[in-house]
Amino acid sequence: MTEERKPLNFIEQIIEEDLQNGYEREELKFRFPPEPNGYLHIGHASSINLNFGLGLRYNAPVNLRFDDTNPIKEEQEFVDAIKRDVEWLGFKWEKECYASDYFQQLYDWAVAMIKNGDAYVDSQASEQIAQQKGTPTQPGSASPYRDRSVEENLSLFEAMKNGETAEGAHVLRAKIDMASSNMLMRDPVMYRTLHKAHHRTNNDWKIYPMYDWAHGESDFIESVSHSFCTLEFLPHRELYNWFLEKVNQPKQLQPKQREFARRNLSHTIVSKRKLAQLVEKKVVESWDDPRMPTISGLRRRGYTANSIKKFAETIGVGKRENVIDMSHLEFCAREDLNKTASRVMAVLDPLKVVITNYEEGAEEWLEAENNPEDETAGSREVPFSKEIYIEQADFKEEANRKFFRLTLGKEVRLKNAYIIKGESVVKDDDGNIVEVHCTYDPKSKSGSGTEESQRKVKGTLHWVSIPHAVKAEVRLYDRLFTVESPDADKDKKFIDFVNPDSLQTIVGYVEPSLKNAKELEHFQFQRIGYFCADQSTSLEKPVFNRTVSLRDSWVKKSN
């Protein structure tokens, strides 16, 4: 038995090393810590997949922790949406945690730090404090309040806590090193005063901990062993450890922060702040607009949880700048949908075809396979009649032999039906083709087994019977931005690169079975692409969103 060694990513290597250097397997614990200030996006999917994937791999618990230390930006709506998205992706968290649950503990620790001379209340304006921080190349200078007595610090901090001081009047700062080459170590702010209701603690607190003070300590409280975050937090690591050393008196397992590169997707943006702008400025309808790279947008667009997880898995984790091409995400969608989506027929740009030798008023129901990739998917019946729609693009009056579709004098197969031959066209006064007249070979019915039905014709077209056709709203989505990296331009803003044609809404004709499509049900409109019933779909008015088109080597060649 050869053990196939799947290469480990650098995060897994860190864990393997720790395991060899004394960590117990049972001590492993991870967390996914979003701030509830927006919706989760494809970048978070990577982080979710990393943390929960590690949990699965090592059979270790993973907490879902809301990093809710800033009441100004956070809302319950986002908490709910985040939970929904993580669940939909198919992950189970061990505990649902909130940094706000630790406010009292954090406060007590802060008091202890003041007593130990590790923290002090600074009563300067924020501009003043900023100025004293110095610059990356010049050391900072001490605040005049840096050496306040413990008693004074204690009483001021308590006054802050009780809401007796104005917002901005005082902050609590850690006393570290104003000359550190790491700006974050120059006496970072631990608490600010905010007279603002919090979505969970309401008005209980008037002071709120800063990220650096809350995050590592939350990890510690939950006994998280490995705390993974994005690269921009790398300089925070030193502070993370400094705080933990102050708190971790009886030597317990100390959480370890490590950083990985955030994932960027081409032709879109992955920044909650900017995504929020798209919603606010009505560039898109909502956070779950199918053009958004949010988890909820992708879901509504028709991406499956599996395809998103597969995407996250195949791109892996790294530490360098990256822009992943959208085609990779699209591949993951097609790969999954190919195996699972029912094949149906829909005509999006109709051209009327009359089968002249087919009996007037007759109809027949033909058997159609639901999914050639899945034998258990069964079949259904689709109605056929004398008048049908095919795609405009599937007919040309005259064409070269590379054109495998309908043309005068040539035969094509109607999918699941008969072989037809183009005979003549009917044009309007302007010379536009309004009808194509064809004849069919009655013995060529699909699946009939006759010699005629076995004939090889080069092209196969999808179609819809006109008297049975159901009108449907079809939303064709394209990339949201016209350039690969909308937020990389020095002069222009990302919003200037919005693709004006990112949404095209049309009326299409679909086979009658689609009337009953359920919200989020996936289909392959044969020869066109994958579509998903929108949440607004109904019996009277079916609505479909295009997830992604089918791969099309013909388009490429003809261009």
Place this chain on the structure above:
RNA sequence: UGGCCUAUGGUGUAACUGGCAACACGUCUGUUUUUGGUACAGAAGAGUCUAGGUUCGAGCCCUAGUAGGCCAACCA
């Protein structure tokens, strides 16, 4: 003028304690096909940012450059 991080085909990742660069996407060819889809077979495409060094041997180690990124919010 500082500190830290990163550098491998077009893109994203691999290459275990150094042993003649692999996988996926994308691109291009064919075969099969009642989807110009899928599946299958195959091809092109990097010699690993540069320059030195250590070594029998370097993408991996060392040194110095270069390029990009991060750091001066009472945001996370």
